[in-house]
Amino acid sequence: xxxxxxxxxxISQRVHRxxxxxxxxxxxxxxxxxxxxxxxxxxxHLDVQGALNQARAIDALSDDERQQMPLAGVPVAVKxxxxxxxxxxxxxxxxxxxxxAPYNATVVNRLKAAGAIIVGKTNMDEFAMGSSTEHSAYQxxxxxxxxxxxxxxxxxxxxxxxxxxxxxxxxxxxxxGSIRQPASYCGVTGLKPSYGRVSRYGLIAYASSxxxxxxxxxxxxxxxxLYDIIAGYDPLDATSIxxxxxxxxxxxVDWKGLxxxxxxxxxxxxxxxxxxxxxxxxxxxxxxxxxxxLEVSLPHTAYAIATxxxxxxxxxxxxxxxxxxxxxxxxxxxxxxxxxxxxxxxxGFGPEVKRRILLGTHALSAGYYDAYYLKAQxxxxxxxxxxxxxxxxxxxxLTPTTPDVAFRFGEKSSDPLxxxxxxxxxxxxxxxxxxxxxxxxxxxxxxxxxIQWLGPVMGExxxxxxxxxxxxxxxxxxxxxxxxxx
Amino acid sequence: xxxxxxxxxxxxxLARLRVESDEIAQITQDLDRVLEYVAQLSQLDTDxxxxxxxxxxxxxxxxxxxVKPSLPVxxxxxxxxxxxxxxxxxxxxxxxxxx
Numbered sequence: 037x038x039x040x041x042x043x044x045x046x047i048s049q050r051v052h053r054x055x056x057x058x059x060x061x062x063x064x065x066x067x068x069x070x071x072x073x074x075x076x077x078x079x080x081h082l083d084v085q086g087a088l089n090q091a092r093a094i095d096a097l098s099d100d101e102r103q104q105m106p107l108a109g110v111p112v113a114v115k116x117x118x119x120x121x122x123x124x125x126x127x128x129x130x131x132x133x134x135x136x137a138p139y140n141a142t143v144v145n146r147l148k149a150a151g152a153i154i155v156g157k158t159n160m161d162e163f164a165m166g167s168s169t170e171h172s173a174y175q176x177x178x179x180x181x182x183x184x185x186x187x188x189x190x191x192x193x194x195x196x197x198x199x200x201x202x203x204x205x206x207x208x209x210x211x212x213g214s215i216r217q218p219a220s221y222c223g224v225t226g227l228k229p230s231y232g233r234v235s236r237y238g239l240i241a242y243a244s245s246x247x248x249x250x251x252x253x254x255x256x257x258x259x260x261x262l263y264d265i266i267a268g269y270d271p272l273d274a275t276s277i278x279x280x281x282x283x284x285x286x287x288x289v290d291w292k293g294l295x296x297x298x299x300x301x302x303x304x305x306x307x308x309x310x311x312x313x314x315x316x317x318x319x320x321x322x323x324x325x326x327x328x329x330l331e332v333s334l335p336h337t338a339y340a341i342a343t344x345x346x347x348x349x350x351x352x353x354x355x356x357x358x359x360x361x362x363x364x365x366x367x368x369x370x371x372x373x374x375x376x377x378x379x380x381x382x383x384g385f386g387p388e389v390k391r392r393i394l395l396g397t398h399a400l401s402a403g404y405y406d407a408y409y410l411k412a413q414x415x416x417x418x419x420x421x422x423x424x425x426x427x428x429x430x431x432x433x434l435t436p437t438t439p440d441v442a443f444r445f446g447e448k449s450s451d452p453l454x455x456x457x458x459x460x461x462x463x464x465x466x467x468x469x470x471x472x473x474x475x476x477x478x479x480x481x482x483x484x485x486x487i488q489w490l491g492p493v494m495g496e497x498x499x500x501x502x503x504x505x506x507x508x509x510x511x512x513x514x515x516x517x518x519x520x521x522x
Numbered sequence: 523x524x525x526x527x528x529x530x531x532x533x534x535x536l537a538r539l540r541v542e543s544d545e546i547a548q549i550t551q552d553l554d555r556v557l558e559y560v561a562q563l564s565q566l567d568t569d570x571x572x573x574x575x576x577x578x579x580x581x582x583x584x585x586x587x588x589v590k591p592s593l594p595v596x597x598x599x600x601x602x603x604x605x606x607x608x609x610x611x612x613x614x615x616x617x618x619x620x621x
Contacts, residue, residue: 135601136600136601138593138597138600138601231577231578232578232580245574245575245576245577271585274582274583275576275580277580338562339562339563339566341559342560342561342562342563343563345556345559345560346563353537357537357538360538361603362602362610362612363598363601363602363610364601364603365601365603366603367603367604370613371613372613372614372615373612373613373614374538375613376613378535378538378539378540379540381537381538381539381540382539382540382541382542385539390539390549391552393537393539394530394533394534394537394539394549394553395553395556395557397533397537398525398529398553398557401533401536407564408560410573411563412560412563413573413574413575414568414571414572414573414574415563415566415568417571417572417574418566418571420574420577452555453555453556453559456556467574467577468577469577469578493577
């Protein structure tokens, strides 16, 4: 078995048992990345030499020290909106071209302490604003299942790298579905934890009341392994929850007696035939296992996209005001300070980022704040209450992750509103602060179909058990063949 | 409530974003479509609903006001486009100053 075919769990076990060195693992993985990257374009920055050096350092440790590292020798990819001192961090924006952060994100430090080898930084929609990774200022990322299609976004590079078996695990960030939607399009598993579960220190902020970092992997065990490492209180993040994060339970859920809710509002006309059919097949399977599948109602679902596309741009317009050409990043010339600001931001930001900054600035401006931002925050309360009421009746909620499978390049990028509407099933988890996981449910015409499981706030443990149980029922047995391989 | 091009220019100035005159029409049209879509929120009566300022209702945590090590000046200036004398250089703000 080649290292790139192994899960993170398998790699760390072999490294612990000295059946494989970290260096051997990284060499094999690096060869594969080098061969496939011209096809996939998952990485904005790759550091093979740095990865080999990290691997040698892991190999040079004592056996005891290595045993303490749950990710000893495991190659991992990190989305390019998390800061790394030894690699550039650009958030796929020209305004941060060449930026070398003066500190590591907490998640990056936690990965390193766990023995993981960061091989590179992955492509994304600029500042995480988008659903296809087409809004990267640098390059397109291709879906490994069909190179003419998008990988989803905004964590498209991380999802594609995992699906192409360039790395077993990767970090993404999710503000309105940016982990789950690309996980669905690329046929991998992706978890958005509860708001505040994972430290965001060093995550370049998009919408602070919604952003959350989470893991992507080809197995639920690997998602759980990575989640265990990154979750937990961090005094450097004021929104980090002070809560115990015990190691997540192992083993699958017992379906018998599990109450699975399916929101009737999610089964609307927007839902593509292939996804609707697959969801129905999943429900049949769960019932056959003894789960009780119940219809639930989330009455404010229809307002979720409108709510999200006021709150997220409003917060983005505030967060992105720091990119002004003064302290870091790109600076354009200008006769005076104001002109320098305006030119820097006009030249440094891409069109989608500008659209959201303008929308958000408008929603927060004098005379509009109450009608837009405050109104959206009130509707958010109603959406949150919908979930609280539903979780009084069911243990988990089952939904599609996306209305359809991965689309072709350019298919939606010409119409911003159309792109926004495809986030309909994912934005609600961010608005409500609840955990959500997308798991693969097989292929349809060669393209992955994903389904989403939602749990109550802090309910990651149960969610991962359910996802693990589903993975046993519906295993992903094949991965995309790339570059002529079988 | 359609947005005027004058309003878009005003918002762009607030956002410190230069927009070219040939971009304004398209930007106005894009923003209008989104604003038209989000206007559906006004259908909901939210007079008695509290806004969600934090999904778990947590208050902003406080810490003791103690001096702790912070980013060294060299590191803070490492990415600066125009570092000058341990400070960030910028173009002049008012007339009569040095460029």
